[in-house]
Amino acid sequence: MAGQVAIGSRSGLRSALPLLLPAYLWLTVAIFLPLSAMVFFSFMTELPLSGKAWSFTLDNYTAFLSQGLYPTLLLASLRLGLEVTLWCVVVGYPAAYVLAKVLKGRSREAIFLLVILPFWSNGLVRIFSWAMVLREGGILDTALNAVLPIKINIDLMYSYPAVIIGLVHSYVPYMVLTCYLTLQAIDGSLIEAGRSLGASRLQVLKRIVIPLSMPGLVAGAALIFVPVVGSFMEPRILGGRTGTFYGTVIEDQFVAVFNWPLGAALSFILLAVVLVILAVASPILRRAA
Amino acid sequence: MAGVQVSNLSRSFGAHKALDDVSIDFADGGFYALLGPSGSGKTTLLRQIAGFDFPDFGRIAIGGESVERVPIEKRRIGMVFQNYALFPNMSVADNVAFGLSVRGEPKAVIAAEVQRALDLVQLGKLGSRRPHQLSGGQRQRVALARAIVTKPRVLLLDEPLGALDKALRVDMQIELKRIQREIGITTIFVTHDQEEALTMSDRIGILRDGRLVQEGPPEEIYDRPKSEFAATFLGDANIFRGDSTGNGIRLQDGTAIAAGAGAKLAAGAKASCAVRPERIRIATDTGTPNAPNANVLRGQVSKRIFAGNNSTYFVERAGQTLKVIVQNTGAERLAEGQDVVLRWSPESTVLIAAG
Structure with missing residues (x-):
């Protein structure tokens, strides 16, 4: 009996191999090899490409600790990731709820299209169009002053809120999509059952809907938090001088300073920190769900 | 506990009239079955009483209090859903406790009430299980315990036994009836299963196309x-159509059928007679002499279906197939193709206005 099962699963793997191979081959070539090269670089004194002499060192990693700037920037980036994720929940979850539970048919399709529309436009174009909106004398400033009786000055450009706005706009569709999927799977009769037992809409939301959609919230949060912590485009363009974060520093090492080994080391420290955070958070979130 | 009065209730979805001027008085403590084919409006009516949907016209009163604009959570009803709708993120005990805990009852009270409700449905030991670890019948019981633990004024059941297999369904019918008697709660039960409606309820309302066709005790409706719809939807019936003679009908070929029950109709009007298949006696020509006044028809057996405790004979007569059910008493069985005489009393014949 046990032997039969083993044979069964082995032949299953053999027949599945042609289906698995392309994806794993691609992952090996496209991710594993460059990443290995980066690990290698992060322990070097100099980039070997320039022909200079190089040796192995741990200096790139110790630089993170010896210079207070890097941990400070990492903390700022983690805070940015947390705030953007929270705003994405605040903005995205209600939208996902309405899409999944209130709208039907045509209107749902139309609103859904609006949610995924940002994916179809270029990221850089999106950010620069925010710059048009947020700067002094920009679209938001002009529009508000046209409506309000008092004169106010809206200049959000090159500020922390501008970075948040840009990042939330870029990443909120992930939250809407993951929450939509879990919310849609919740049977409407569960909500009706809760109401029939005397629970208000808010109590039903707190005790039934949110716990059951927790997997979507967690997946959305992970999809948003990780790239936001390492983001550099939105902070640089919308944040200006205030937009110096861990991600922009890494980008500088690669693009401006050409200190690839330090950039690589900083990247892996970020990766490690994010992995630790996810590892610590996942059992807590799973228990909450 | 409280009775429920529904008066002149109407509800349309676009051009479709789901409920059309329905009035029913659900007696306090009674077990009422709403019976009808799918799309007849029975579930719509139940959802109006529960408060999931609001009527266009009409009045709903629970215990004399108008509730048609009261939100669900304030109506104090207990509802059992067709798919049970147990909360998958909670244990069985937490499911049952839900109604009490949203009301803010003290923990000790909740624990005691939950245990009592679980004991009532004979699941006292399964409180820590998760819904997905239970069988269909057990989930059904949890759903029932959850609905009654809050001491609602009315218990609403939406085809609660539809997802169970036949044997379990019969068990649950008896169980549900026992629990309902024990707590004496007004119960409204939606079903499309006529047998379920007959065996469980004290009163039945038959709905068709959003209208109440007939309502009353099961015996009376049967x-x-x-x-004709009530006759054929609740149980089986042979229908004869012809012209009323005042106390029966005359078929097109001139045969008279006497009816001892049903409507009083003026002679000459279009009318029908309904006869239950088990009320007709079937015999060969040489059998018993005709009783006085009995309805007598001649025909030929076209088919016999043996079902153990009874047999159903299909008898061809003047282009109509009649159904006769004979108990298996050990008497000689009739062969297909046999010429037979059908006899039944006028008292078993119900005169129905054509409609």
């Missing part, structure tokens, strides 16, 4: 159906 013995005195007021329409």
